[in-house]
Amino acid sequence: MIITCPINKQRLWNTLMELGNIGLTSSNKAEGLTRLSLSKEDLAARSYLIKLMEEAGLEVRVDPIGNIFGKLNGSKKTAPVVLSGSHIDTVHQGGMFDGALGVLGAIEAVRTIKEAGINLTHTIEVVSFTDEEGTRFGTGYIGSKAMAGVLEEKIFTLEDDDGITYREAILNAGLDPLSYKEATRKKEEVKAYIEMHIEQGKVLEEHNMSVGIVTDIQGPIWLEVTLIGNPDHAGATPMHMRKDAALAMAEVLLEIETIATTYKGVGTVGKIKVEPGGVNIIPGKVSFSVDLRHVNKELRTEMVNKVFESLDRVSNRRRIHAHIDVKKDVDPASCSKEIVQLLEEVCSELSIPTKKIQCGAGHDSLIMANYTKMGMIFVRSKDGISHNPKEWTDLEDCAVGTQVLFETLVKLAK
Numbered sequence: 001m002i003i004t005c006p007i008n009k010q011r012l013w014n015t016l017m018e019l020g021n022i023g024l025t026s027s028n029k030a031e032g033l034t035r036l037s038l039s040k041e042d043l044a045a046r047s048y049l050i051k052l053m054e055e056a057g058l059e060v061r062v063d064p065i066g067n068i069f070g071k072l073n074g075s076k077k078t079a080p081v082v083l084s085g086s087h088i089d090t091v092h093q094g095g096m097f098d099g100a101l102g103v104l105g106a107i108e109a110v111r112t113i114k115e116a117g118i119n120l121t122h123t124i125e126v127v128s129f130t131d132e133e134g135t136r137f138g139t140g141y142i143g144s145k146a147m148a149g150v151l152e153e154k155i156f157t158l159e160d161d162d163g164i165t166y167r168e169a170i171l172n173a174g175l176d177p178l179s180y181k182e183a184t185r186k187k188e189e190v191k192a193y194i195e196m197h198i199e200q201g202k203v204l205e206e207h208n209m210s211v212g213i214v215t216d217i218q219g220p221i222w223l224e225v226t227l228i229g230n231p232d233h234a235g236a237t238p239m240h241m242r243k244d245a246a247l248a249m250a251e252v253l254l255e256i257e258t259i260a261t262t263y264k265g266v267g268t269v270g271k272i273k274v275e276p277g278g279v280n281i282i283p284g285k286v287s288f289s290v291d292l293r294h295v296n297k298e299l300r301t302e303m304v305n306k307v308f309e310s311l312d313r314v315s316n317r318r319r320i321h322a323h324i325d326v327k328k329d330v331d332p333a334s335c336s337k338e339i340v341q342l343l344e345e346v347c348s349e350l351s352i353p354t355k356k357i358q359c360g361a362g363h364d365s366l367i368m369a370n371y372t373k374m375g376m377i378f379v380r381s382k383d384g385i386s387h388n389p390k391e392w393t394d395l396e397d398c399a400v401g402t403q404v405l406f407e408t409l410v411k412l413a414k
């Protein structure tokens with residue numbers, strides 16, 4: 001590796017560890033982080049981030065939806081800005097690197113630029129987008145959608161498991177939901193968006209590489225299914241007279257596995273609620289989530305249709321009422337060819353071995369792909385584990401990814 005201006009990898013690592021201490025699920029670190037969007041844990045992480053950006057000498061701004069921007073001014077104020085970042089909210093019992101690496105890596109890259117006294121024409125803005133994960137309210141990419149001008153107003157009435165609406169959560173964070181449209185920025189204001197993220201897969205590990213260059217991103221579709229039967233007595237109702245919603249769900253779940261396998265896509269049911277939830281009561285109502293993904297939009301549509309068919313067939317036969325809500329529908333996206341080429345050049349100049357790679361997980365980049373020139377740097381994940389306390393990326397890999405990000409940002413902002 002030939003590096004003329006090294007990033008400070010220990011400083012980067014320290015910030016990853018510090019942020020990783022905010023929102024621990026319990027006193028046992030092995031239970032990971034639970035920093036759901038706009039929760040008190042997330043708000044503490046946001047305060048940490050703002051302080052870090054200020055210490056780095058960046059001009060900090062929080063928009064009405066809660067996106068945090070840290071700005072390093074370029075010499076030409078009218079030139080479009082180069083944007084880089086990710087998110088700091090997590091899933092239930094998530095890890096320290098998903099999202100955090102992209103935000104903290106961008107801060108480290110910009111700090112290095114500032115300390116080296118590199119003169120830039122374009123302003124660079126580090127961004128931490130609000131609610132990428134969508135765990136708390138059932139739909140994600142809120143901050144990036146608001147910035148791109150594609151956020152739907154109806155999200156403000158969504159409720160979390162405690163009945164708190166999105167509107168209330170935004171207000172509680174000291175933000176103004178009524179002004180959310182002011183978070184939208186004109187496309188001309190932004191030159192490019194670069195997101196560094198852990199791979200969440202095992203391809204780089206298999207090839208013994210620290211970094212990969214993303215070419216395409218799978219788009220997720222999320223369904224919320226409700227099946228309604230009859231909550232009769234478990235002792236007094238013979239088997240043939242039952243309308244058991246949980247049994248109908250069990251059949252559908254196994255069919256989802258078959259559908260995903262057949263189409264070489266992925267399908268997951270990660271959230272299930274059975275009601276009324278009594279030992280001696282037949283489940284009268286179940287609701288569950290379905291997450292379906294594929295890099296090919298047409299094949300993903302076919303997968304969704306098959307799930308609908310399965311729900312139809314099973315609920316008819318079992319005399320159960322089925323209701324389906326589409327909670328999220330994001331098209332698969334491609335990275336900008338120009339940025340992919342630029343990332344290849346940077347890796348070649350630094351003599352860093354890399355490869356092009358497809359992305360299985362959803363990211364804010366999916367939204368940014370329709371808004372500006374978007375590129376993604378992937379960093380090796382240990383055993384491909386993520387959304388889990390065992391999520392891990394070595395210091396050296398974080399450093400290599402951040403070095404690539406630094407060089408790329410300098411080239412884009414020159």
Ligand SMILES: [Zn+2]
Pocket residue numbers: 087098099132197363
């Ligand atoms: Zn992420």
